[in-house]
Each structure stands twice: as C-alpha cells, then as structure tokens.
Amino acid sequence: MKLFYSPSSPFVRKVMACLILRGLEGQVELVSTNAHASPGALLAANPLSKVPALLTEDGAAIYDSPVICEYLDGIGSAAPLFPAGPARIPALVTQALADGLMDAAVARRMSDQLPQDEGRIAFSARQKAAVERGLAVLEQAPPQGLADIGAVAVACALGYLDFRFAQEPWREAHPKLAAWLASVAESPAITRTAPPAA
Template identity: 50%
Template sequence: MKLTMSPASPYVRKARALAIKRGVADRIEMWTVATSAPELAALNPLSKIPTFVTDDGQVLYDSPVVCEYIDSLGDAPPCIPPAGPARWRALTLAALGDGIMDATQPRRREIALPQDDGRKEYIAGQQAKVTRALDALEQETLGELETIGDITVACALGYLDFRYPNEPWRPGHPKLTAWYERVVKLPPMAQTMPPAG
C-alpha cells in the first residue's frame, strides 16, 4: 500500500495519524510527490494528496475516502463508528476540522496576491469560517483521538499553528486549548508533526 504525501499537508497528516492510531502505519509506504507531478495526475485526475494505492492497485482519494479505507485495516477498534449517533457526530466533527483546513489553505494563497477589495472580502470570509468553527469546537467535548472527528480537529488546529503562528487561535478557547495540549502529545499527533519553518 502506498500513500502520497507532503509533510506539510494537514489532510495527509490526518491519514497518517489515523494509520498510527489503528496500528497499521508500518504497512503503508509513504510516497512524497508534488501535486504537479505527472505520475500523480496519472493516478488521480484531481492531482491531489492524499492519494492512496491499495495492494491490489485500486486508487482512492480524497482524504475522507482514504481515511475510511485505513480505518478498515488491522484489528484495533475503528475510529469511524458504525451507523448511529456516534458515527454522525464523528463525521460531523471531521467535516468541521476539514472545513477549517479548507478555509485556511486558500486564504494563505490569496494573502500573497495583490489585495483588491474582492480579495480582501474573500480572505475575511474564509477567516470568519475558521473563527466560527473554533467557537463551535469550544462547546464540544472531544475524545482522546478516539474517532476520525477528534483526529481531524487536532490536525486542523495543528495546521493553524503551523501556517498562522502570528494569528493564535487559543485566546477565547480555553477548553479547546486544554484538549489540544493533551492530544498533541499522543503518538498519532506527535509522530506526524509538520516540519519546523
């Protein structure tokens, strides 16, 4: 099995963290590849990471699908609960974490471009999504990386630290901060830290 990766991608980090949590990381080969690489485009028409290649050659993308596949491997308890309230809560938290990442990545790109009124409005709108998501997460009771929701939220917060250290998210979110400070030390997060700088 092979997982395309960039050490800075929060979506790849989510898949890697899940593989560690499930005890199957040693079964997955990591393949560092640029999203512009022709070999990635040949596998995934969207040319996005993560892209996952199974042992039988099936190609899976994007991160929610990759994570569901990884969650089916090994014997550890699943991180995506079966149908029912726990599943919907975990998937909703995962969507909230993905939404933070989805709003953060384009905002970073847009900041580097000339700042006309339309671009400033777009950037502010993306930043507002992150602020609302953080406020919603402050009201949640999160587990110790037991579900895909916990893992995705932790990766999203880590990405904010990594890409926006000058915009701290912790003020006004003491409960979320305390939770993150605990889980960031657990192996799935500690072993997948993005590179410094």
C-alpha cells in the same frame, strides 16, 4: 500501499495519524509529492491533483482524505476510528467541520501569497471568518481524546492553524479546545505527524 504525501498538508497529516492509530504505518510507502506541480503519477491516482491520494495493494486509487481514512479503518485490527451506531454521524460531522477549517485555512494561506486586491482581501476575510465560526462551535463541545475520526481531524486542523497562522493565536479565546489539544499532544499520532518548522 503508496501514499502521495506532503508533510505540510493537514489532510495528509490526518491520514498519517489514522495510519499510526490503526497500526498500519509500516505498510505504507510515502511518495513525496508537490501537488501544485501536477506530476503524472499523482494525476493517475487523483485527477484533481491533490494530496493525500492512496494506491492500495490491489492498485485501486482512493481519495480524498475522509475516504482514505475510512478505507484504513476497514483494514488492520486496532480500534475503529469510524464508530458504528449513533456515534457515527456526529463523528462524521466533526470531521467535516475540521476538514472545512482546513480548506478555509489552506485557501487563505494560498490567497495571502498572491498580489492583494479587493477581491482577494474579501476572499481571505471570508475564509478567516469561517475558521473563527468553526472554532467557536468546537469550543462549545471539544472532542474527547483521539477516539474517533472527528477528534483526529480537529487536532490536524488546529495544528495547521498553529503551523501557518501562529501570528493569530486561538487558544486564549478557546480555552476548552486548547486544553483538549494539550491533553492529546503527546500521542504518537500527533507528535510523529507534526508539520515541519514553518
């Protein structure tokens, strides 16, 4: 398998964490990719020019990160991250919430790097508010362990906030979430996928 990859992407991190948790890390070749430069090889795998994108052994192109993670859950023999039965939809909703936090935080980071006008300032404030609402929901019911895709996604979203928005600490206002993240911080799926120093 080939994974179009960027070490700073929280969505790529989620896929890498799944690869580790599923025992599949050795089966993937990482292709370092600047998605914003729209290289042809990435476009052939994902016309949206986003990472992560996965090419399977059969040459099938798979994106985006929730689909790649679900694909990985179907190969290998480790415990599944996508539960069956009644636990499935809650795990998917938590993944959607965490992915939405990442979308908002990534969009805010991109917007903040551009010349600021009233529209961009309003856009960034809207993304920030979405993150704050998402954190409040997660604080009410933090994940447990790293047992499912929702938990993995939340860890990656919080890691991205620490990586890109360290000047806006979230732990004090979300102590249960902070305690949960500390409890999984030494998992290889977390330590070995940490983003580079900002």
